[in-house]
Amino acid sequence: MVNVIAVASHAGVSPATVSRVLAGRVPVAAATRARVLQSVEQLGYRPNETARSLRAGRGRAVALVTGDIEQGLYAGLAKHVQGEIEGLGLDLLLFNLGHREDRLQHFLERAPSLGLRGIVLASPHVMDMAQLAPAMRAVMRSGVTVLSVSQDLSSFDIASIVHDETGGAAMATEHLLDQDRAPVGFLGRIETSAVGRARFDGYRTALEARGIEVDPDLVWDISKGYRADAGYQAASRAIDTGLRFRSVLAASDELALGGMAAAADRGLAVPQDIAFVGFGGLGWGVFARPAMTTVSLDAYAMALAVGEVFRSGSLPHRQIIPTKLVIRRSSC
Amino acid sequence: MVNVIAVASHAGVSPATVSRVLAGRVPVAAATRARVLQSVEQLGYRPNETARSLRAGRGRAVALVTGDIEQGLYAGLAKHVQGEIEGLGLDLLLFNLGHREDRLQHFLERAPSLGLRGIVLASPHVMDMAQLAPAMRAVMRSGVTVLSVSQDLSSFDIASIVHDETGGAAMATEHLLDQDRAPVGFLGRIETSAVGRARFDGYRTALEARGIEVDPDLVWDISKGYRADAGYQAASRAIDTGLRFRSVLAASDELALGGMAAAADRGLAVPQDIAFVGFGGLGWGVFARPAMTTVSLDAYAMALAVGEVFRSGSLPHRQIIPTKLVIRRSSC
DNA sequence: AACCCCTATGAAATCGTTCTCATACAGCCG
DNA sequence: CGGCTGTATGAGAACGATTTCATAGGGGTT
Numbered sequence: 001m002v003n004v005i006a007v008a009s010h011a012g013v014s015p016a017t018v019s020r021v022l023a024g025r026v027p028v029a030a031a032t033r034a035r036v037l038q039s040v041e042q043l044g045y046r047p048n049e050t051a052r053s054l055r056a057g058r059g060r061a062v063a064l065v066t067g068d069i070e071q072g073l074y075a076g077l078a079k080h081v082q083g084e085i086e087g088l089g090l091d092l093l094l095f096n097l098g099h100r101e102d103r104l105q106h107f108l109e110r111a112p113s114l115g116l117r118g119i120v121l122a123s124p125h126v127m128d129m130a131q132l133a134p135a136m137r138a139v140m141r142s143g144v145t146v147l148s149v150s151q152d153l154s155s156f157d158i159a160s161i162v163h164d165e166t167g168g169a170a171m172a173t174e175h176l177l178d179q180d181r182a183p184v185g186f187l188g189r190i191e192t193s194a195v196g197r198a199r200f201d202g203y204r205t206a207l208e209a210r211g212i213e214v215d216p217d218l219v220w221d222i223s224k225g226y227r228a229d230a231g232y233q234a235a236s237r238a239i240d241t242g243l244r245f246r247s248v249l250a251a252s253d254e255l256a257l258g259g260m261a262a263a264a265d266r267g268l269a270v271p272q273d274i275a276f277v278g279f280g281g282l283g284w285g286v287f288a289r290p291a292m293t294t295v296s297l298d299a300y301a302m303a304l305a306v307g308e309v310f311r312s313g314s315l316p317h318r319q320i321i322p323t324k325l326v327i328r329r330s331s332c
Numbered sequence: 333m334v335n336v337i338a339v340a341s342h343a344g345v346s347p348a349t350v351s352r353v354l355a356g357r358v359p360v361a362a363a364t365r366a367r368v369l370q371s372v373e374q375l376g377y378r379p380n381e382t383a384r385s386l387r388a389g390r391g392r393a394v395a396l397v398t399g400d401i402e403q404g405l406y407a408g409l410a411k412h413v414q415g416e417i418e419g420l421g422l423d424l425l426l427f428n429l430g431h432r433e434d435r436l437q438h439f440l441e442r443a444p445s446l447g448l449r450g451i452v453l454a455s456p457h458v459m460d461m462a463q464l465a466p467a468m469r470a471v472m473r474s475g476v477t478v479l480s481v482s483q484d485l486s487s488f489d490i491a492s493i494v495h496d497e498t499g500g501a502a503m504a505t506e507h508l509l510d511q512d513r514a515p516v517g518f519l520g521r522i523e524t525s526a527v528g529r530a531r532f533d534g535y536r537t538a539l540e541a542r543g544i545e546v547d548p549d550l551v552w553d554i555s556k557g558y559r560a561d562a563g564y565q566a567a568s569r570a571i572d573t574g575l576r577f578r579s580v581l582a583a584s585d586e587l588a589l590g591g592m593a594a595a596a597d598r599g600l601a602v603p604q605d606i607a608f609v610g611f612g613g614l615g616w617g618v619f620a621r622p623a624m625t626t627v628s629l630d631a632y633a634m635a636l637a638v639g640e641v642f643r644s645g646s647l648p649h650r651q652i653i654p655t656k657l658v659i660r661r662s663s664c
Numbered sequence: 665a666a667c668c669c670c671t672a673t674g675a676a677a678t679c680g681t682t683c684t685c686a687t688a689c690a691g692c693c694g
Numbered sequence: 695c696g697g698c699t700g701t702a703t704g705a706g707a708a709c710g711a712t713t714t715c716a717t718a719g720g721g722g723t724t
Contacts (some may be wrong), residue, residue, distance in 0.1 A: 003681085095418070227621070257619045287590050288593075346677095386678095
């Protein structure tokens with residue numbers, strides 16, 4: 001491997017001068033600079049990133065910790081966050097929890113020794129902060145920027161970038177009520193997910209604002225995560241047990257798709273018999289049939305906000321990304 | 333930051349001994365070992381990964397380079413590859429090209445100086461190997477394991493793990509012919525994608541095996557990547573121009589979904605008027621209505637193969653992952 | 665008792681870069 | 695002509711871990 005010493009001796013200068021030329025900081029004689037640059041070019045020298053990191057005290061990587069990168073918003077988030085991070089000349093380390101929190105604990109313990117620039121936590125799951133707090137604090141103390149995306153941890157003094165999940169769910173619920181679609185069911189409550197609870201809160205708030213009490217029979221819990229099969233099963237059970245409802249707000253697009261399939265299999269027309277609203281705004285929603293009304297989340301906006309944090313170096317306490325309701329055939 | 337010197341002086345030994353204890357290699361007196369371990373515990377010492385990497389000459393990261401991590405197979409691939417890599421005690425660096433090849437060039441040039449353990453190339457796009465070869469070779473010379481996943485680059489002496497795309501497409505085409513669904517259209521040929529060409533080859537091979545010539549009018553090119561809107565547009569145009577076909581093999585599930593939506597919007601019944609087969613085996617396909625027949629790809633199997641490469645250290649020349657046809661309502 | 669071997673440990677070099685401090689030399693002023 | 699200022703550069707330390715080489719003893723053999 002060609003190193004700074006090789007370049008220096010090739011150019012007939014000291015390593016210090018090579019370093020100076022490449023950093024472009026201190027004044028170097030024009031002739032010397034040219035000679036060094038030529039040697040760099042000629043030998044194809046690239047500074048060793050590891051040595052730089054060691055010397056600098058920290059590296060150039062930001063870790064993205066996802067709950068399940070395969071699902072919903074998170075693939076898009078990974079894509080756009082990577083783009084932002086790369087734009088800043090940093091690298092993205094990906095860590096996928098896959099519904100196992102002990103791995104987060106483990107990762108946090110390892111984090112300070114990795115020389116990370118930052119950690120972007122992008123998991124919707126409620127975390128046991130009592131257990132996580134010590135590791136978290138150790139990480140932050142070691143100069144790592146910690147950021148929670150999608151879950152609001154601002155009450156634990158962790159900068160958070162979150163969607164207005166509650167507002168979005170409320171908007172969707174109001175939309176269904178406006179269409180005279182009461183009773184409205186809620187498909188896919190997950191109690192162990194902060195994001196899931198926020199969505200349910202929006203549903204409840206909107207109902208109560210119109211003097212409607214939440215009917216526990218019309219709230220269908222799931223445990224497995226926001227997947228289509230869970231939506232299919234929960235909706236099938238609801239329909240088969242003869243519950244009366246004229247619309248469904250699903251906690252994710254995948255759940256809504258499963259729910260719509262269940263309705264179709266039972267000869268119920270969407271939206272005539274049951275209207276559906278999904279959550280997430282995934283690309284294929286517009287090509288489901290009927291096209292799916294959905295609360296649209298903005299992975300790109302989140303990624304931009306993440307990029308801005310690392311660009312400016314200043315942490316927001318809590319930044320809220322608006323959601324918007326995209327109305328399509330499944331609810332009209 | 334607590335380092336090996338701090339631990340050493342706390343335990344009353346030299347840094348060398350601390351290192352020995354942690355490596356567990358050379359014999360260390362039991363009493364000394366216990367004392368060192370206690371100090372490690374007490375001070376919460378974690379070896380600095382950057383310093384280790386510098387000393388060792390390479391780090392513990394593997395880079396995953398995707399074309400578009402948001403699409404089709406690749407989110408699942410990222411998830412499972414991350415799991416495998418983590419299981420080996422390594423970290424995953426994510427690099428998403430987003431349809432811009434010059435960034436790959438750039439990344440390859442930077443790669444040797446990052447001390448990477450390996451690079452897993454997971455992009456379906458044809459690459460200009462003439463341009464890429466020098467950087468590629470430089471990377472491999474510097475001791476980095478290079479691996480192409482999903483695109484066959486074995487002819488360039490790059491170890492490749494690929495799906496049997498051609499076989500899958502042939503199977504799907506035969507299935508449609510067996511159902512007496514000729515003429516069969518091909519939705520979404522991409523000439524600039526090696527994977528896309530392999531899928532088209534399977535289609536053509538299967539037709540020719542039955543003495544049917546490919547009808548160029550029934551092959552619909554797209555340029556934008558395997559997205560549902562491209563499928564919708566291409567299928568709409570095909571139907572509106574009055575082409576005669578009774579089934580469609582799509583180059584991806586997303587394209588098939590768009591195509592099915594286009595058919596539905598024109599009052600055509602799936603599968604009665606037009607049968608559809610998708611490609612990819614994405615989770616939601618079973619909940620499309622009608623449920624989608626698809627050629628199923630196995631991201632997990634690919635990830636396992638990737639893991640095996642780094643576990644064993646030996647590169648396959650070319651490893652082929654079988655595909656299978658999952659038959660559902662959209663084609664029966 | 666002298667010698668040797670083996671175990672347990674420490675001192676110091678090393679990885680490649682950056683940065684601080686020191687120095688050499690040129691030019692300028694008194 | 696001596697001393698001062700300032701620019702251009704080099705020598706060497708530092709980052710934190712690993713590893714080679716050297717050495718101090720303890721125990722065994724002759």
